[in-house]
Every structure is written in structure tokens, then in C-alpha cells.
Amino acid sequence: MPVPVNAVTGFSAALADATRPLVGMWACSGSPLVAEICAGSGLDWLLIDAEHSPNGLESLLAQLQAVAGYPIVPVVRPPVLDPVIIKQYLDLGAQNLLIPMVDTADDARLAVSSIHYPPRGMRGVGSALARASRWNRIDNYLDRAGDFLSVTVQIESTTAVANLRDITAVDGVSAVFIGPSDLAASMGLLGQQDHPDVVDVVERCIRTVASFGKPVGVNAFAEPLARRYLAAGADFILVGADVALLARGSEQLATAYINDAENTRPGSAPTQSY
Template sequence: MPLRLNDTFRDALTAANRPLYGGWITTGSPVAAEIMAGSGLDWVLIDMEHAPNGLESVLAQLYAVSAYPVTPVVRVPVGDAVVIKQVLDLGAQNILVPMISTAEQAREVAAAAQYPPIGRRGVGSALARSARWNRVEGYLANAADHVSVFVQIETAEGVSNAAAIAETPGIDGVFLGPSDLSASMGLLGQQNHPDVVAAVKEAFTAVGTTGKPYGVNAFDPDRADVYAEDGARFLLVGADAALLARGSEGLAHRFIGSTAHGTRASY
């Protein structure tokens, strides 16, 4: 009997009647991935850009989350055609590509994620989990239906090109990264600075004109609420490493009154 792959993140966003809230998996741990996947969150981000992840560990995390009704998205470390091909062949159906600042970069990403003649994704589905080793009927012809591609705007230049990036064929949505955006604006570490927030909202407006969904990283719950009110359709609202760090600090503060370094915990 032919196998059917899961719906994509693009499909989940289209079907949703509210913003989708996700958790960032940064530890490289399949156990942490499974814990996050079973939490009730809508989606999880398996990160290869800032996390100790290679192809084998990403595959293990895709296995770990597959038993849960959560949508996994893999953030590749760079918009490189070889990396994108390898991650898609692992069976990742949804990718997020960081540091996209121009429409040309977005076109390169879209091409890397699609087979010829539209794109230039290398063909190896008979050997790969993506097509379940040729058990997914018609995978080569219909691969674009099984893959969604999102790009991340993280620079002031990207904000100025947000509409052109979003309307690129093959790009399914845009995610804003306020941390690197603040750095590009000379406001390192000030994600909630009014100018950074204004830039994020400027990008929201520009992407919104194209009809593509937009999302944002927002660990501050109040800020996340505001971004959701501004139309963000998908948000990252926490990360495994951050939850563990703050939770363990909370225990130290509650029972010892200090952190492991002997200084009082701050919140």
C-alpha cells in the first residue's frame, strides 16, 4: 500500500484558526526533543545553526518527535544547496533557512529545495528517508507538495526587502529573528528596543501584503502576545536549554538563595 507523508507546516498554518506556538530544541538531545514534542506545543524547531547538531543527531530527533502530533521544522545552518538536500533527504518536510536578506538569496533557497526542472535539488530519493526509500508513490513528481520552505529575516537589509523575499515562488513564509536584527541595527541584545520592535512590525506589514504567513521568535510572553495581535501566525516562545537553565536557577534560588556561582539569582 502506498505510504503518505505528514502534512507540512505550510498546511498546518493554512488550516489553523489561531497562531501556532512552538518550542526551540537547541541541546541536540533526542530526549529533550521528545519531551518538547509531547508538551502540547504546536511545533518544534530542531536547530542546526546554533546547536550541536549534525545529520545523525537531526535524524534521531526527527525519529523522537515523530510519535507526537507536533510539526517539526529543521533550521539548517546556512542556505547551502548541499546542506538543504541532505536535510530534506533525512525526511525533514519543513525547513527554515537563516540570514536571508535579499530576494536573490530566497530564490537560491527555493531552487535548492525543489527538483528539476523548477529547482536543482539533487535526486536520491530511492536511497533516502524523504521518500521512504521509494515507498511514497509519486514522490519525485510531487515532492514540492511534501516540503515547505521558510526563510528567516535577521538584518535591517532583510527588513527592507521583506516583501520581495516573501513573494519569491517556493518560499512559504517568513520568520523574524529579533536577536540578530537588533545586532544589525547597532542594538545588540536589545530585542525589545522600540526601534527593533518597529522593524519587526515593518517586516510583518511588508510580508502581509504578499499573503504569505509571518512568524517571530519571542521568548518574552508579553511581547509574544503583542506580536500575535500584530498578525504573527507562528511563534517560538521558549527553548529547551533556556527552560532548563531558568528552571534549575529557580531551584537554586528557592532552596539555596544563590546560583551555583555564589551570586543571587536574578530574574
């Protein structure tokens, strides 16, 4: 006899219940093991990225399974706003999606439509075959699926900033996330996420979204910027990435231990340069 399974609390509920900003990190390595290590960190949410990371359906599935037993909310970012890709991610069991490059209200409406079954949306019906419904072990999944899902739209261009009020107002948009890296590039300030003009736009976006009563988040790896955006009213934030932590940590080890002057073997002559 099938065992009823309750779906995990989604990102929208976590944001609604939070008494402080939710702090998270990126999982970009494509590794279920690394994702599980991050899931046990004590952070609030984990963004499993498929836009700039080597993730396919199988690796996403493995990571969702790896983090499922931990008190962290997984959010998955597809590479593009595509209803077919979104359908596949939802069937894998992703409940919270962060949609990149949402520039207009029409983009936002397409994102919302992509996560819902008809008549509200266009999601294809294959729940009996999918982990999303735990293979029909979640009671009344087709009727209740929308209750488990959230869609966060990512604002990362000057076009999106210009359309921010219309985007935020779209019914079904759960939250808005600001991406300063691409935003800076679209402003002609490539690689300058901390430029005063970029910071000013981000803070104005935070205030605009907040005025609609919707949660707003931002990406900020540099702690001073992260603290500033939290003080400006960000409800959720990403402050690091698995691959960046490994890269910087391994570099620190190399700096600490590979030093010719300190590590010359006893009895050996120091290296000479000419």
C-alpha cells in the first residue's frame, strides 16, 4: 500500500516564517557530496545552480536527494526561462525555482505559468512518473502542487530595473532576487559589483520590491556589501559558493605551506637564482 508523503516546506513559507533575513550559499560544483556538506552547514538555504555550473538532470536529482534530510531549503536555478526545462526540474522534485534574466512582466508571467498545471499554467502532467509527487504517494498532488512551489525571479539588467514594478506586481511571483554581477555588466561596469552606481541601483530595487510587500534578495560575496544590503532591507541573501570557498581555501593552504625559505629540506642547499 502506498505510504502518504508530505512535501517539504517551500521557500515562500520559510521567508514568511522568518524572523531575520535568510542566509544562503551557492552549490555550483555539481557534486551531491559537496551539496550535502553545504546542507549541513547551518545556513538557511542552498542555491543549486544550473546556469553557470556543470549540472544536468541526473546531478540535480542526486543533489536534491542528498540535501533532503537537512534543515535547509534548496532552490534550483535553471539555465534559462524555458517551460520544458522547468517542467523537468519540477518533476525531479525541485520545489523552489530561481529564474534568471527576467526582464519584463511577460517573462515573469511565463515563469509563473511554467510551474502551474492547467488551467492556471502550462506545466505538463506526468506526476505519476515523477519524484515530485513521490510517484503519487503525495495525496492529491495535482490539486495541491502549487501549494508546494515557489518561483523567484532574478533581476539582472537595466531593462529589468526599468520594469521592476511591473515584474514585482505579477501574481504568483513569490520573491525577487537581484544579481549585481550581470546588472553591473549591463550598466557598462563589468566586474564592478561594488561600484557606487551599481550599489545605488541595488538598494533602490530593494526598496521598490519591499514596497509591494514581497520578499527581496541579493547576491553579495563581499561581506561589507552583504551587510549593507541586509541593512537596506534584503530579506534573503547569498554570501558564498562551494567552488569559491574551495578555491580560496586551497590557495590559502598553498600560501601558508609552500615557501622556499621556510620549507627548505634539512641539509639541502637553498635554491639560487641568477
